[in-house]
Amino acid sequence: MHMTKKAAKAVSMLLSIIVFITVLAACGSNNNNGGSNSGATNAPKETEGTTTEETGEKPGIDTSKKVELQFYMLGDAPKDIASIQEQVNKMALEDLNATVKFNYTSWTDWDQKYKLLLGSGQQVDLIFTAEWTQYQSYAKKGAFQPLDEILPVAAPTLNSYVPADMWEAVKIDGKIFTVPATYKEYVTNGFVWREDLREKYNLPKPVDVATFEQYLEGIKKNEPTMTPLSMNSDVKTNLMDVYKSIAHTPIGALPYGIEVDYKTPSDVTSYWGSDAQKEDLVTMKRWQDNGYMVKNVLAVKDTLQDQVTSGRAAALLGDNPTRFNDMVIKIQATHPDWKLGYHPFPLTNGIATPVHPIHNGFAIPASSKNAERALAFYEKMVTDKRYNLLTQYGVEGKNYEIKDGYYSMIGDSNSNGFAREGMNGWAWRNPEYMLFDKNYDGVKAIFDELDKIQTPDKFTGFAEDYTAYQAERAALEQVEKQYLFPLNAGLVKNVEDGLATFMEKANQAGLEKIQAEYTKQWLAYVADQGIK
Structure with missing residues (x-):
């Protein structure tokens, strides 16, 4: 995976910290919190x-x-x-x-x-x-x-x-x-995993999509009664948005399949229907086929964290440092022999924005x-x-x-x-x-x-006004749930056909109008803020 020079430096500086945190998770036997x-x-x-x-x-x-x-x-x-x-x-x-x-x-x-x-x-x-x-x-x-x-x-x-x-x-x-x-x-995301199991089976440390997938595969092979990846029905936010933030460099989870890269904010494209989306959906299907996620994922209502702290699942695709720490506290009290590991995405993709x-x-x-x-x-x-x-x-x-x-x-x-x-x-x-x-x-x-x-977070100040496409927006939301969520969850047999069907239905709902209007507002905001 491509890594900026800054990020590369940070990685070397941080290896000791990541090790320190996984050790902390193991040996901090009291439930104390930092002063x-x-x-x-x-x-x-x-x-x-x-x-x-x-x-x-x-x-x-x-x-x-x-x-x-x-x-x-x-x-x-x-x-x-x-x-x-x-x-x-x-x-x-x-x-x-x-x-x-x-x-x-x-x-x-x-x-x-x-x-x-x-x-x-x-x-x-x-x-x-x-x-x-x-x-x-x-x-x-x-x-x-x-x-x-x-x-x-x-x-x-x-x-x-x-x-x-x-x-x-x-x-x-x-x-x-x-x-x-x-x-x-x-509140940038980071991989969370059971470090004690990683050590036990000598699995790679998750630092990017490839190593994370290898870790999931190792868990599947060695812990057959455990689900490798904790996931629930909110596959839009908890799966695809998080996955894109490590596999690509978007500026955030924009709606309606709109994609803007952090480095080129005036270049607005459609992620939906793109080769990049197809590739990502193929990955999700592979994860589903390999048993990394449960088959009934779209019916699961449990929080992602509870599935790991209870021992039912081995890893989270992404969580923020503070919530990771809350999980560590819970696990120390109930399973002091378990350990959790953590790797922040910014160390890999170089984008760290304070909230x-x-x-x-x-x-x-x-x-x-x-x-x-x-x-x-x-x-x-x-x-x-x-x-x-x-x-x-x-x-x-x-x-x-x-x-x-x-x-x-x-x-x-x-x-x-x-x-x-x-x-x-x-x-x-x-x-x-x-x-x-x-x-x-x-x-x-x-x-x-x-x-x-x-x-800096230059984009959160953007305020969308969807008055002009309110009806289309409501229709599109239903199309997403019906046709895109199963694709996201890797449950559609033929990804290419499934994506074509989703795009057809999305276009019928008014996707083109929504994207055009949103893009117009976005470009006006970027120009108004003087964001290069």
């Missing part, structure tokens, strides 16, 4: 988050009427959510005359549920946003309330806490529609009647240490303890009802308060190395 915070950016001054706590001041908004806020997160709720909610509500009632209901979508069909939440008009006061939940498009379509005017009034501490350039970066059509997270991290401020945020949907109170509550979640620690780590002494400055889970992932960041609260991380387990030192080592080859 000092290398990712902190613009953390507030020490007193900033505790002003109202210390003085008992109320925010400058009308809190005379008691309200219940509907708060929506993606994914699955932790077991202890009810007691955490109860403790949050005791404080919120006193501080803001408000209570909150924490709602979760689950990871099954979350995108359909998300669409319904924003489209049905039901009461939602705060909802998670990211580029992968189409924040830019939803903001452009009026799904969220602009925050510019109410931020200084309802959440002055939060307003000054988030750096000005981050507020600027999340603006759509000149307005702020989400509160961005300030923690600097990389864009759009990546983790919270917006107030148009349906909310409690915008000021919602924002004042969210300020508490981010800047008030009591709310922040409780909703990120649970109850000290029950869910976790701090040993030598490191986070340590009490019990294991089965007995503990609130693991680290158990609420999926990535968006309200506060670098000043964050607790890390000891293994996280290894993740920080990865971040430090990626810092050396980092390139």
